[in-house]
Amino acid sequence: MPLEAATPVVDEDIAGADREYLYTLNYGPQHPATHTTLRLILTLDGETVVKAVPDIGFLHSGFEKLGEDLDFNQYVTIVDRMNYISPFANECAWFEAVEKLLGVEPTPRCKYLRTILAELARISDHLLCVGAVGLDLGALTAFLYAFNQREKVYDIMESASGQRFHPSFCRVGGLMNDITDDVVAKVRAFVKTFPKAHADLTRLLNRNRIFVDRTKGIGVLTRDEAINMSCSGPVARASGVTRDLRKDEPYLAYPDLQDSFKVVCAKGGDCYNRYLVRMGEMAESLNIIKAAVENIPGGPVNVDLEDKLTIPDKQATYRSIEGLIQHFELFMWNRRWETPVEEVYGAQETANGELGFYVVADGSGRAWRARTRPPSLIHFSIFPHLMEGHQISDVPAILGSLNIIAAELDR
Amino acid sequence: MPAYLDTLTAKFPGAFATSEFRDNRRVLVSAERAGEVLVPLLRCLKDECGFDYLAELGGVDYLNYPGATDRYAVVYGLANTANAERLFVKAFANDPDPELPSVVDLWRGAEWMEREVFDLYGVRFAGHPDLRRILMPHEFAAHPLRKDYPLRGYGERHNFRSVTRAES
C-alpha cells in the first residue's frame, strides 16, 4: 500500500514575506451556508478571496462499495440517498443503466409513470435549490414558499410508493406497484396549483434588489469553460451549453413528449442566470407533467413475467407455480439475474445534471462495479475557479447556485 | 464503422482494440501502450473528432473478474456536444505500480475525478497537478474500492476515542 499518500501537504510558500498579510479562514465542514458537509479553506486578502481550496469527503460513506455487495433491486435504496432532494430521479438513472445491461425495455405505462415522477422530483430539487439560495442571501420567505410546494410533491410520492422521502419505487423492469387514481388526481391538482406558487416565487426573487445584486455577475462561467470542465445540467445550460439528455438521447417517455418542452438556456453564466434556468426548468417540467399525465397508457406496469426479470406480485406468487418459482429465483442469494459479462454506461438528465452509472457485471445478480458519475462532484470542482477574485460574501451565492448535495458529492 | 475510428486507425495503427455492447462503443488501450499512447489518442479524439466533453472518468478493479487479464482499468467517457455521440476509452494498468498519464491538460474537469480514482483505487496519474486523497482522510493508508479490501474495512471506523458526559 502506498504510504506516501498519507503524507500531509506541506506548504512552503505561506511564509513568503509579501504575502504575510493574507490570512486563512476555515469555512465548514459544519456551517450554515454550506447546508451540507463541505469544507473550504479560504485564503483571504481582507474580504477578497485569493484562493479557495475545497476539502470534501465528510460524507463519504462507501455507496459504491455497497453497490458491489447488494443486488440491483436492493441498491435502489442506496441510490435514493445519493441526491436526496430528488431521489426518484436517481432511481430512474440507476435502472437506465441496469436495464440497458439486462437488455430489457420497460412497458409504456412504466415509462410514463417514471417520467412523471422524475419530473416532479426535478421540480422539488429546483425548489429546494432556489429556496436555499434565497435563504442564504436573506430572502427567507421564498424558502418557506418553496418548501410548501415540496410538501405537495412529498404527498404525491407518498401516495404512490408509501414513503414520502425516499420512495425506493423502481424495480428492474418496472415499478414496485402500479399507482392508484388517487395519485393521478393529486398530480392533476399539483399541475393546477403550482403555476401560482411559481409566480409567487418569481415575484419574490426576480426583482428582489438584494437578491439580484448579490447574484448578478457573480461566479461567471463561460461556455468553453463549462464544456472543458465537464459541467452539465443547469450549470452548463446557464452558460449557453445546449446539451440536455432529454433532447439529445431521449429515454423513457421523452421521445413522445419532445414537443411539450424546450431546453432552457441562458448566456450569462453567473449565479443569477443559473437561478433563472432553474426557474425556467420548473415551468418546462410542469409542461411535461401536464402532457404526460393525460396520456398515461394502460396495460401492465411491469414487463412480462416470462422474461424472468421482475418480482412477481403477491397474487402471482401465491396463486401460480411460475410466480412462486420466479420469486424464489430472484430472492435466493446465489440465483438472481443472469447478466452478461459486460459493462455498460447509462445516464439520465437529473435536476443537477447528467447522472450516469457505469455498471460492470460478472454474470451474477450483483454489480461488479457500480460507478456513479456524480454531477455534484464535477460542479464543486469548478468552485475554486468561480470564486477567483470574489468577496467572502459571495461564497453562499455561488455554493447555492451550484446546488452541491454532499451525499452525491462524496457518496 | 464511424469516421473517428478511421482517423484513429490511421494515426495509431495497432495501438488499440475496439469493442461494442448495446449502444456503448469502446476503444481499449492495453496496459503496455497506455503510457505513451493514451494522451495523444485522447487529444486526437478531442481536437480532430469532436469529442470535446469528458462526461465521466472512473476506475474499475478486475481482480478475479472472469476472463480479465489486467487488474485496473480507467474508463474515460467522452461525448460530443454537437451531435451527442458517445465513446468510451478504456485504459488498463497493473500492479505493483499502477500508473496512467493524466488528462488534466486536456480537460480540467478530470482533475477531481482522477483524484477520486487515485484515492479509491491507488492508480497514480503522472502529471496530475495535485494528486492527493480526496474522499478518505489523509492519514488513511488503504484504497477502499479495491476488491481485496473488505466492505466493512479493517476497523478504522471504530478508531476514535469517546467523549463522556462528565468530560463534555
Next chain:
Amino acid sequence: MALTGLLPDFLVTRLDAVASLLRKHSLWPMPFATACCGIELMATASSRYDIARFGSEAMRFSPRQCDLMIVAGRVVMKMVPVMQRIWLQMPEPKWCISMGACASSGGVFDTYATVQGIDRFIPVDVYVPGCPPRPEQLIRAVLDIQEKVQRTGTIDAREFADRETYEGPTPLARELGPEQTIVAPGDYRTATRLRVPLN
C-alpha cells in the same frame, strides 16, 4: 390582573424544577445536519410542520449558543472529530438527539467509512428511528427531551457530573490484525490538520 384569585399568591417549589421548566421551553437546537435527515429537519422547521409551536425554532448554527444538538444524518470517519469538537463547544447543560437510523446505528451503511452509531463517540439522550424520520417523529423527540429535562434537570447541571464512564453500546471487536494497523484520524483535538499550499 386576570389571574388574581385563580392562583395563590405564592408557590412553593424547588429551584431545580423552575430552572428545568424554563429550560425546556426554550431549547435552542444546533442542527448538525449532514445528509437526508437534514432535509427533513428543514421540513420540520418550515411551513407545514412548524417546530416553533414547541418553542424550539431558534436554530443556531453556532454551537456556543445552543443546548440541544440534533445529529441528522450519517456520520463518517472524517466527520467524527468535527462532531466531537462541536459537542464540546456547546455550553452545559446540553442534550443530544440522534435523528435517523444512520446516526443511531449506521443504518443501511454498514461500510468501511460509516460510523455505526454516534453514541459510541458522544452521549445521546433520544434516538429517533426512521430513514429519514417523519417530521412528526422529530417533534415527538423534542417533546421527549423536554420531558427529560423536566424530570432530571438541575439548576447547576450536577446530574452530568459523575458520568465519567463510557455509556454507549458494547464496543465492537476490532477486526484488525497487528500488522494491518491503519491510522485514521483519531482525536477531536487535532481535527483540523489539512494544510494547503498557497500558490
